[in-house]
Amino acid sequence: GAGVSQSPSNKVTEKGKDVELRCDPISGHTALYWYRQSLGQGLEFLIYFQGNSAPDKSGLPSDRFSAERTGGSVSTLTIQRTQQEDSAVYLCASSLAAGVSTDTQYFGPGTRLTVL
Amino acid sequence: LAKTTQPISMDSYEGQEVNITCSHNNIATNDYITWYQQFPSQGPRFIIQGYKTKVTNEVASLFIPADRKSSTLSLPRVSLSDTAVYYCLVGDIRDDKIIFGKGTRLHILP
Numbered sequence: 001g002a003g004v005s006q007s008p009s010n011k012v013t014e015k016g017k018d019v020e021l022r023c024d025p026i027s028g029h030t031a032l033y034w035y036r037q038s039l040g041q042g043l044e045f046l047i048y049f050q051g052n053s054a055p056d057k058s059g060l061p062s063d064r065f066s067a068e069r070t071g072g073s074v075s076t077l078t079i080q081r082t083q084q085e086d087s088a089v090y091l092c093a094s095s096l097a098a099g100v101s102t103d104t105q106y107f108g109p110g111t112r113l114t115v116l
Numbered sequence: 117l118a119k120t121t122q123p124i125s126m127d128s129y130e131g132q133e134v135n136i137t138c139s140h141n142n143i144a145t146n147d148y149i150t151w152y153q154q155f156p157s158q159g160p161r162f163i164i165q166g167y168k169t170k171v172t173n174e175v176a177s178l179f180i181p182a183d184r185k186s187s188t189l190s191l192p193r194v195s196l197s198d199t200a201v202y203y204c205l206v207g208d209i210r211d212d213k214i215i216f217g218k219g220t221r222l223h224i225l226p
Contacts, residue, residue, distance in 0.1 A: 035216070041218065042217050043216035091159050108159055110158075
C-alpha cells in the first residue's frame with residue numbers, strides 16, 4: 001500500500017507570496033499531523049487532525065499559517081505572505097487513530113520550502 | 117506534557133553496541149515511550165515503543181527502568197547505515213501537542 005505522500009517535494013517562492021502544501025495520508029488513517037523542521041533542527045509540531053477536526057491550533061507559528069483537512073483524507077497547510085524564516089522542510093504524518101498513546105506515526109518525505 | 121532530554125550527538129564504530137539514553141522526568145502514567153529514526157532528507161520512521169521494562173524487536177531494544185523517568189535505546193552491532201538522528205518521543209496525543217525535541221545525531225565510523 002502507498003505511504004504518506006506530500007506535494008510539491010520542493011517549493012521556491014518569493015517573500016510575500018502564499019503557498020499551499022498538500023498531504024495525502026495513508027488510506028484509513030484518521031489522524032494527520034504537520035511538523036516543521038528547519039535545517040539541522042528537530043521537529044516542531046504544528047497541528048494535528050483527528051478526522052477533519054484540529055483540537056488545538058496553538059502550535060501554528062503565526063496567524064499566517066492555516067491548515068485544513070477535508071473528507072478525513074487530504075490536508076492542506078497554507079502559509080500566507082511567506083517570510084524568509086518560513087523556509088524549512090514541512091513534514092506530514094498520519095496514524096491509524098489519534099488519541100491513543102501507542103499510535104505509530106508514518107511520515108511523508110516532506111516539502112522543502114524556500115522563501116527568497 | 118513530558119519533556120525529553122537526549123545527548124546532542126554520539127559517535128561509535130561499526131560492530132559496536134550503541135546505547136542512547138533519553139530522560140523524561142515528568143512522564144505521565146498513560147505515556148508510552150517511542151523512538152524514531154531519521155535519515156537525511158527523509159521523514160522520521162518508527163523504531164520501537166515501550167511502556168515499562170524491556171522491549172525488543174528485530175532492529176533494537178528499549179530498556180525502561182521501573183520509575184520510567186528515562187529510557188535507553190540499544191542498537192546492537194551498528195553499521196554505517198545506522199548513521200541518523202534518533203528521537204525519543206514521550207507523550208499522549210490527547211495532550212494535543214507532540215514534542216520531538218532535537219534528537220541525538222548518531223555518527224557511525226568505519
